[in-house]
Amino acid sequence: xxxxxxxxxxxxxxxxxxxxxxxxxxxxxxxxxxxxxxxxxxxxxxxxxxxxxxxxxxxxxxxxxxxxxxxxxxxxxxxxxxxxxxxxxxxxxxxxxxxxxxxxxxxxxxxxx
Amino acid sequence: xxxxxxxxxxxxxxxxxxxxxxxxxxxxxxxxxxxxxxxxxxxxxxxxxxxxxxxxxxxxxxxxxxxxxxxxxxxxxxxxxxxxxxxxxxxxxxxxxxxxxxxxxxxxxx
Numbered sequence: 132x133x134x135x136x137x138x139x140x141x142x143x144x145x146x147x148x149x150x151x152x153x154x155x156x157x158x159x160x161x162x163x164x165x166x167x168x169x170x171x172x173x174x175x176x177x178x179x180x181x182x183x184x185x186x187x188x189x190x191x192x193x194x195x196x197x198x199x200x201x202x203x204x205x206x207x208x209x210x211x212x213x214x215x216x217x218x219x220x221x222x223x224x225x226x227x228x229x230x231x232x233x234x235x236x237x238x239x240x241x242x243x244x
Numbered sequence: 245x246x247x248x249x250x251x252x253x254x255x256x257x258x259x260x261x262x263x264x265x266x267x268x269x270x271x272x273x274x275x276x277x278x279x280x281x282x283x284x285x286x287x288x289x290x291x292x293x294x295x296x297x298x299x300x301x302x303x304x305x306x307x308x309x310x311x312x313x314x315x316x317x318x319x320x321x322x323x324x325x326x327x328x329x330x331x332x333x334x335x336x337x338x339x340x341x342x343x344x345x346x347x348x349x350x351x352x353x354x
Contacts (some may be wrong), residue, residue, distance in 0.1 A: 164340075171332075173347045236286040
């Protein structure tokens, strides 16, 4: 099936540092989505990307849809303790169903105050 | 208040028992989904429904069943045939190409 590689698997950073994580796919995607999940809760949508090259910000978060349509990255600037959680990427394969997404395995972010 | 609700938050299942997880949305979304989440793994699709009275198997449908009698509701039954049901279950719905999640139900086996 479709493969989505998300890296890094985990990160330990100091408060105030910037963070970057990315996802790569084995095929072309039409949509990239980034989510954050707190322990015991459902994922919350952070940013949605719909066009190759698109760069979108949401507060301290910035995400980009790669030009090749096979990758996306998420940056968090000036991290704070409440940024702690698991960040997931997800995408819709251009050759797949309009209704199915593929998910990365997540990046666990820990922020030391 | 618009959104996706799941109940209960925690559910305990005895051996050989079927249990049903509830998912309701008032977002008027056509498509709804059920995922299973295990530690260290990504989300795995169990079933999805694009429209009322229609649903499709996902990647790990064995041991599960669903129904979609109303647009707002997409309940998931974990049957006794599912031998490893302990997991966090997430319901989602889609508007255009963007998927939104409920708060989840944690299922534990006694």
